[in-house]
Amino acid sequence: xxxxxxxxxxxxxxxxxxxxxxxxxxxxxxxYRSGAKGNAAxxxxxxxxxYQLAAIALKRALDDAGLTKDDIDGLVVGGPMSTERTxxxxxxxxxxxxxxxAPRGIIAATQAINAGLCHTVALVYGNAxxxxxxxxxxxxxxxxxxxxxYVYYAPWGMTSQGGLYSMMFRRHQLVYGTTExxxxxxxxxxxxxxxxxxxxxxxxxFTIEDYMNSRYISxxxxxxxxxxxxxxxxxxxxxxxxxxxGKQIPINVxxxxxxxxxxxxxxLRPRLKDFYLPAHHAVREQVYPMSGMTPKxxxxxxxxxxxxxxxxFSLEGFGxxxxxxxxxxxxxxxxxxxxxxxxxxxxxMLSESYMQSWNHQPELVRQLRRQxxxxxxxxxxxxxxxxxxxxxxxCLSVVYTRGN
Amino acid sequence: xxTTRPVRxxxxxxxxxxxxxxxxxxxxxxxxxxxKLRWPAAAVCDKCLSAEYSWEPLxxxxxxxxxxxxxxxxxxxxxxxxxxxxxxxxxxxxFVCCMPDEFQxxxxxxxxxxxxxxxxxEDRFGEYHLPVFKPAGK
Numbered sequence: 001x002x003x004x005x006x007x008x009x010x011x012x013x014x015x016x017x018x019x020x021x022x023x024x025x026x027x028x029x030x031x032y033r034s035g036a037k038g039n040a041a042x043x044x045x046x047x048x049x050x051y052q053l054a055a056i057a058l059k060r061a062l063d064d065a066g067l068t069k070d071d072i073d074g075l076v077v078g079g080p081m082s083t084e085r086t087x088x089x090x091x092x093x094x095x096x097x098x099x100x101x102a103p104r105g106i107i108a109a110t111q112a113i114n115a116g117l118c119h120t121v122a123l124v125y126g127n128a129x130x131x132x133x134x135x136x137x138x139x140x141x142x143x144x145x146x147x148x149x150y151v152y153y154a155p156w157g158m159t160s161q162g163g164l165y166s167m168m169f170r171r172h173q174l175v176y177g178t179t180e181x182x183x184x185x186x187x188x189x190x191x192x193x194x195x196x197x198x199x200x201x202x203x204x205x206f207t208i209e210d211y212m213n214s215r216y217i218s219x220x221x222x223x224x225x226x227x228x229x230x231x232x233x234x235x236x237x238x239x240x241x242x243x244x245x246g247k248q249i250p251i252n253v254x255x256x257x258x259x260x261x262x263x264x265x266x267x268l269r270p271r272l273k274d275f276y277l278p279a280h281h282a283v284r285e286q287v288y289p290m291s292g293m294t295p296k297x298x299x300x301x302x303x304x305x306x307x308x309x310x311x312x313f314s315l316e317g318f319g320x321x322x323x324x325x326x327x328x329x330x331x332x333x334x335x336x337x338x339x340x341x342x343x344x345x346x347x348x349m350l351s352e353s354y355m356q357s358w359n360h361q362p363e364l365v366r367q368l369r370r371q372x373x374x375x376x377x378x379x380x381x382x383x384x385x386x387x388x389x390x391x392x393x394x395c396l397s398v399v400y401t402r403g404n
Numbered sequence: 405x406x407t408t409r410p411v412r413x414x415x416x417x418x419x420x421x422x423x424x425x426x427x428x429x430x431x432x433x434x435x436x437x438x439x440k441l442r443w444p445a446a447a448v449c450d451k452c453l454s455a456e457y458s459w460e461p462l463x464x465x466x467x468x469x470x471x472x473x474x475x476x477x478x479x480x481x482x483x484x485x486x487x488x489x490x491x492x493x494x495x496x497x498x499f500v501c502c503m504p505d506e507f508q509x510x511x512x513x514x515x516x517x518x519x520x521x522x523x524x525x526e527d528r529f530g531e532y533h534l535p536v537f538k539p540a541g542k
Contacts (some may be wrong), residue, residue, distance in 0.1 A: 157482030
């Protein structure tokens, strides 16, 4: 296999050239609790629309940044929305526009701004996945064409994405002796963080005993290892660093990295044999040297968390602990606010909102702005934040630092 | 009457795999130039991009790499609890499948020897035989 390109000199030229200057999101709780008597909204109600949710988030991000729509000249569109319809609904004639999830969007925006194609990029996401009853498993599982393993095994009754991650965790158990009790620390910590977040959907704390007593969905995964399914929108603004108006403390994009492991992915080889760690290692060799940081410098950390195990594997992959030590590493409050490496401090996709990589970015930005100062949610003295994204071996990362 | 199962992903190369399966022959594509076995079926070898291949008969032997048990029902055809197992074949590829109904997740362990068997099956493409694995000798 060809060796991975690591052009440290070229990457370093992009360090701190762009910054996040505004963030916003929809009312996750209000939209979720819109069913009768404040119960969860019915799946498939059709009550909300993805573009509507994205528009709400964008308006809030612009207000947060002290910018107007006319300042936007680039757009990244996430979720099930098309670029054309998004630009039409939002009334933006962009000079640069692509589709992507949050980390792909951040990397693309960094490149586009540095190439001089645009200078102020809105990254917007809206997903009415609960209202639209989007399926992530079973006969109508989405993503089948893009990620074959999600649907290929339908004749054998295996299409669930949770099932694939549960199978990966079972392998980790077999190789390293990791236990379900150890894994439970992830969902317990994220729920604790959500309990401090007014916009988190699931706020009721639970214990490891509650976790162990919760029902299995795909054994060894329990209910609490799974993310939510809810409607929502997220937006943030990335601008050329030297143009930031100073309304907010700019949060610099200081490191970026990207590496994929797709060979034999439908066979689940990179998942079950390698836990995708080689992809993590490759990204580590980009994002840390570029930002000048190491795991020891990260004050607040967020990982994609459609399932609890994403955290376990990413901490091993990025060198916070050794491969196989993740189960022991995440114990004793180490991943909680106040601990050594606070992770998913908004509650993440397990407990705050399932915004598919998008809700993690505003949370890291607000932590580095110290916007929660005076509350238990604030990570004291946060200067450096990291987001790690690993979705079926598509691994990306962003290191943020607090600007001056 | 064969058991109806969730529909297969079908394309010209998958169709060839299932044509062998109809005869209870478990085969995978072997590259005509570099000999790499590939699964699922595809147009070219992912190692050397050769479009030349033959359908290599496999031993039907393997061992357990991992497994799960669905306690939530995703398909009416597969009521819970429903185990799924990843079998590392003797020839190298990893094959993900279910087991005959009489086997449970609790019958499995790391590296347990597994062997091929066939289940009756039908979907909108027609009747066929579904290759699955079970604990060897059981």
